[in-house]
Amino acid sequence: MGYTPTPGLPSGLSDRYWSTWSPSRRGASVINSLERDLGEEWIGSWNDVGLYEGNNKIPSYQSLSVNLTTHRIILIPDTTDSYSSSSSTAGPSKIAPIPSLQTHLSNVRQTEFYTGFMRSSPKITLFLGATPPSLLSNGSSSTSKLSVGSTSNGNGNGTGPSDSSSSSTFGVGANANTAETGWTCRVCGYVNSTSSSNGATSLSRASLKCGLCGIPYTSQIQSQTSNPPSRTLTPLPNSTLTTTMTSDASSSPSTSQVDDKMVACPACTFFNSRFLRNCEICTTPLPVSKYNSTTTAQKQSPIITNGGGSFGSTTTAVGSATTEGKMDIVRLSFRRGGSQEVYKRLKAVLGDKAWERERDGGRTAGAGGSGSGEGGLGSVRSVAGIDGILQSMDLSAKAQDEHMQSAFADLEALMLRAGEMVRLAQSINNKLTQQQASASASGGGPSEEEATMIRTSLVQLGLAAPALTKEMVRDEKRYREGLARELGGLLTGHRDRGGGNEGLMVGKKGRGVIGLDEVWGLWMRARGVALLAPSVLIEILPFLPSHTSPSIQSLTLPSSLRVLHTPTYSTPVILYRTIDRLSPSPSSLNFDIGSDEEKSFSIFEFASIESLPIGLAQEFLEMMEKYTADNDGGSAGSGRGLVRDDQASQAEGGTRWYRDVISSWPLSIRG
Amino acid sequence: MSLDYSQAQASSSSVTIPTSHSRKSAGSSSTSPSTPLRTTISSTGFEFPAIWNFPPFFTLQPNPSTLSHQLELWRNLVLSWARHDRVFEVNTEGDVGDVFNNKTIKRRLLPPSLKRLMLEMVKNGEAAPDPPKQDTRYLLYWRKPDEWGDLIYTWVTDNGLNASIMTFYEITDGDLSHTTEFYELPTPLLRKALESLVKRGKAQLLEGKGEVGEGVRFL
Helix, strand or coil: CCCCCCCCCCCCCCCCEEECCCCCCCCCCCHHHCCCCCCCCCEEEEEEEEEEECCEECCCHHEEEEEEECCEEEECCCCCCCCHHCCCCCCCCCCCCCCEEEHHHEEEEEEEEEEECCCEECCCEECCCCHHHHHHHCCCCCCHHHHCCCCCHHHHHHCCCCCCCCCCHHHHHHHHCCCCCCCCCCCCCCCEEECCCCCCCHHHHHEEECCCCCEEEEEHHHHHHHCHHHCCCCCCCCHHHHHCCCCCCCCCHHHHHCCCCCCCCCCCCCCCEEECEEECCCEEECCCCCCCCHHHHHHHHHHHHHHHHHHCCHHHHHHHCCCCCCCCEEEECCCCCHHHHHCCCCCEEHEEEHHHHHHHHHHHHHHHHHHHCCCHHHHHHCHHHHHHHHHHHHHHHHHHHHHHHHHHHHHHHHHHHHHHHHHEEEEEEEEHHHHHHHHHHCCCCCCCCHHHHHHHHHHCCCCCCCCCCHHHCCHHHHHHHHHHHHHHHHHHHHCCCCCCCCCCCCCCCCCCEEEHHHHHHHHHHCCCCCCHHHHHHHHHHHHHHHHCCCEEEEEEEECEEEEEEEEEHCCCHHHHHHHHHCCCCCCHHHCCCCCCCCCCCEEHHHHHHHHCCCHHHHHHHHCCCCCCCCCCHHHCCCCCCCCEEECCCCCCCCCCEECCCCCCCCCCCCC | CCCCCCCCCCCCCCCCCEEEEHCCCCCCCCCCCCEEEEECCCCCCCCCCHHHCHHHHHCCCCCHHHHHHHHHHHHHHHHHHHHHHHHCCECCCCCCCCCHHECCCCCCCCHHHHHHHHHHHHHHCCCCECCCCCEEEEECCCCCHHHHHHHHHHHHCCCCCCCCEEEHHHHHHHHHHHHCCCCCHHHHHHHHHHHHHHHHCCCCEEEECHCCCCCCEEC
């Protein structure tokens, strides 16, 4: 290569891809010098690595430690290594005798792995190519700007106005490189030999056809000359398809135009007349064709932005852009192993492309940098096509996510407060109890009604007195008795706590019979916390009568439904009451007045008299039917139980019940 | 014919009267409880007890002790009624007798209940399925076959018909038997009565010959 090496870089390495690296501050390690705000993360470092440019050893870089991050490969010469004079031309930012080198992973077009043979160490080959400007300048993966090395071929025509300080230097490099390489067909991968050298214009190149398949030469593909598709080993930052589709103001006209009259749409690739402002097919804004924009500075600007803005080490690259689309090939020779792991990780990192994700953060700087050279046209974003749909889906998903977050934030705040509210309620309750105690001793203090009112409101808020839990008592028996007392308070009212004689089963709204399931539900609601299993409720039932007044008993109905009932609803009592109702009054036994029928009732009448639900009334009737009094003699001749009449008509309410006159009817004496 | 139904004092000309004893002996467990129910006199002159007008009486009760007493009452009532009305057979699924159907209160002993009652009577020797091993047709034994046999034998000896041969028809429908209790006795029941006599060696059954039918020779 016939150009002078960039200061600080060993000969053979293009400063297009390579730059010197120095720690963020003196003595800092690689890990401390990462671009954390870009999301860069350190992956690992490996020692005893030698560097080759192509097939040539670079003598001063034969004992390196390779640092791999999610964004870069950094080569740091081992400090113990002997000083090499070949690279002693001091760069502006160089501090170490041999400057450390770095390259951005986005430069890596391809990698290859060589396992080593005999005395040849395992090697990783990196093919470095220009980063697609679109990726660096605009940053959105959805925009399909022109890629990569199209620039180099456009430059070959030499028609660009020399408004760049480096255009002359560029021309040299272009000649030297494009002349040597052929071009590879984008369809079949056939490498066409290119006999024309720097004299070829883009127009003449555009008229070339693939020698194998006849596909016309497309200038973008030139960038891939040394990278035929068939050899791709690692994912490329830009797919070939994207490359061929792309066009942007930042690129030279020759890349986006089939000829001077047509402009390829950046979204749908339709070739539009260059006089149109929007694509005929998809109305995507078309890039404005510019004949005077083919400047090296523009093409270099993304790189500059990247190198200067992101890595902040080498500003010298700005003025010394001498490279072109040809790939740099470097080899890393792993003399002490580790190559496989490095390669594995490198592939993973290249596949991951962390820098593309994180470029959002650096976009403003990059866009500004490139936009200034392009009259602001480079920042046009395409929102059409599948990309646009995907973008909008992405946005709506994000918005939903945010809504969910904010919605649940409320709930979490409430849960945080819940504990405080319970504690507040408990403290109020305690204070009330204390004050009542002192008030009863000395008079004054809040009145009974006030306290009750406060407590009632607390209960209504679900913040009743703390529920009894197993930890609060010493042994099982006390626990159960305590629970029975608690439940009794709920059912019959807290006598000792001024709750009055109002409960679920006594008082104005009290019900004499409640199903056990309902009792459990209400009790658990009253407890609020420290819920109990239904089995616990069943266990404490035997304790309940002694802790309630009137004593509440449990009863298993014929359907095996269990209920709690007040004494008024115990079977003998209810039966006695019912039979009393059915027994004829003395007057009705007279000859003249009164009917000649026994009194009876239907289930509906019974349910309404006893204010029971129909279901429960049915069950109670069934029990009363089967009930046999223990003392026969005491029933004083009236029926001891109930008898049923199944043949009553529906108009009479279905089955009717009578007092039992059958059992006491005397058997006739047979003659 | 004598009225065998004998509930306390139950001979009255009035069609419906309150059971007078109920008021007299209210509170005593040996008599019927005080009730507004009235007895009913049937068209044949049989007096149904007051409980016959008690609707639940026609529903078999779920309470076992009540049920057993109820069935006992029913058995007595059925036998009394059958004796009074000279009913020898019950078809549980056909046109049942008056006793099982109280038209006044629109209650009747439904077939399942009636079958249950019949089973109970069979168990107590008060009825028998005829033909055997079915549960639709029953003979009512308000007199047992033995008793019928005795009655017939007494009647035969009283009339000097010993050692003579009589056909079944002559016994139940003959001119001589018009005034007897076994007048129009169903043949199956008559056969059972005669078989009981045969067992005791007082009669001898003869095969029927043509139109004459079966005969019996009293010894």
